[in-house]
Amino acid sequence: xxxxxxxxDYEAATExxxxxxxxxxxxxxAVYWFSDGGRHVGHEAIKAVLxxxxxxxxxxxxxxxxxxxxxxxxxxxxxxxx
Numbered sequence: 001x002x003x004x005x006x007x008x009d010y011e012a013a014t015e016x017x018x019x020x021x022x023x024x025x026x027x028x029x030a031v032y033w034f035s036d037g038g039r040h041v042g043h044e045a046i047k048a049v050l051x052x053x054x055x056x057x058x059x060x061x062x063x064x065x066x067x068x069x070x071x072x073x074x075x076x077x078x079x080x081x082x
Contacts, residue, residue, distance in 0.1 A: 003077035003079055004067075004069075006077070006079070007067045007079065008064075009025060010022070010025050010064065011063060013025060015061070015062045015063075017054040017058075019047065019051060022050060023043060023046065023050070026043065026046055028042065028043050029041075029042060030042070030043070030046060032046045065081060066081050067080070067081050
């Protein structure tokens with residue numbers, strides 16, 4: 001998967017609130033940051049926060065825009081949305 005494709009797949013998985021599909025796109029050792037400064041490390045912590053968020057925002061439209069690739073190799077890419 002390319003850095004350009006990932007946000008599209010992640011957006012679709014998150015918009016559908018399909019927890020397993022969303023987690024399938026996140027590495028087991030990932031660090032998940034929220035814009036409020038919240039930091040969640042690893043699948044279990046990320047699963048817990050996504051479960052809570054999905055329940056809280058049932059009718060909200062999720063979208064990702066203005067993705068910027070900061071660094072990229074064959075195995076990994078670092079992206080942010082501005």
